[in-house]
Amino acid sequence: MMKKSDKITIAVIAAVICGFAFIPGAWDWFISATKHHGLLMSFFKFAILGTFGEMLSLRIKEGAYYKEGFGLLPKMLVWGVLGVVIASAMTIFKTGTVVLLDSGFHLDGKAAKWFYGNPLTGAPLTWGKFFVALCISVLMNTLFAPVFMTFHKITDIHIAETGGSLAGFFSSPLNIQQTMAEKINWNIQYGFVFKKTIPYFWYPAHTITFLLPGTLQVLFAAALGVALGVILSIKK
Numbered sequence: 001m002m003k004k005s006d007k008i009t010i011a012v013i014a015a016v017i018c019g020f021a022f023i024p025g026a027w028d029w030f031i032s033a034t035k036h037h038g039l040l041m042s043f044f045k046f047a048i049l050g051t052f053g054e055m056l057s058l059r060i061k062e063g064a065y066y067k068e069g070f071g072l073l074p075k076m077l078v079w080g081v082l083g084v085v086i087a088s089a090m091t092i093f094k095t096g097t098v099v100l101l102d103s104g105f106h107l108d109g110k111a112a113k114w115f116y117g118n119p120l121t122g123a124p125l126t127w128g129k130f131f132v133a134l135c136i137s138v139l140m141n142t143l144f145a146p147v148f149m150t151f152h153k154i155t156d157i158h159i160a161e162t163g164g165s166l167a168g169f170f171s172s173p174l175n176i177q178q179t180m181a182e183k184i185n186w187n188i189q190y191g192f193v194f195k196k197t198i199p200y201f202w203y204p205a206h207t208i209t210f211l212l213p214g215t216l217q218v219l220f221a222a223a224l225g226v227a228l229g230v231i232l233s234i235k236k
Contacts, residue, residue, distance in 0.1 A: 034215045046083025047076040049222040053229030071164030078155045093140040133210035141202045
């Protein structure tokens, strides 16, 4: 049954979409800010959308978007910092994968041509571009995603154990060794999060991400966090 909080959430989402669609210059400002302040914008995109994904997951599991100890502010801070890291990783893996394909696999510039295309018009959607995007996604999610996911889980546990407040979050250091050894359920973390979501969700999802224009890639990647929140809540 739809609650009042659901109606408010839908109204806010609709207002944001309409704002970008109908307020003159809003979308142009967003694109310009993304181009000139990419990492800062990545912080806010992930802080908002990543946290909303967790709130939506909570709504599905427990019937409310927020509860005591949820840790709204520390979660937004962690998601924002991780957003900067993810945006950096996307740039590193995009650049590195193209170089690897061209030099290591002797494509002799074809990968760069497929993926980047003409400097003025960009690259059209071709099987070559799809192949490069898939390679980027597979490498990034295989080499980077497990570390990112594990660290994020450690911060989630720390937020829950320190009461969900920003002051509590900084009151004690992250005990990474103990958390990894004693507090992470590796049957879920490896058996589902790594083994199932990476190949079946993140590989195809980030392939689509890298097919999008550069200014939209981080935004789409952040929005995927909302989708994953729903998937994880259904699994639980």
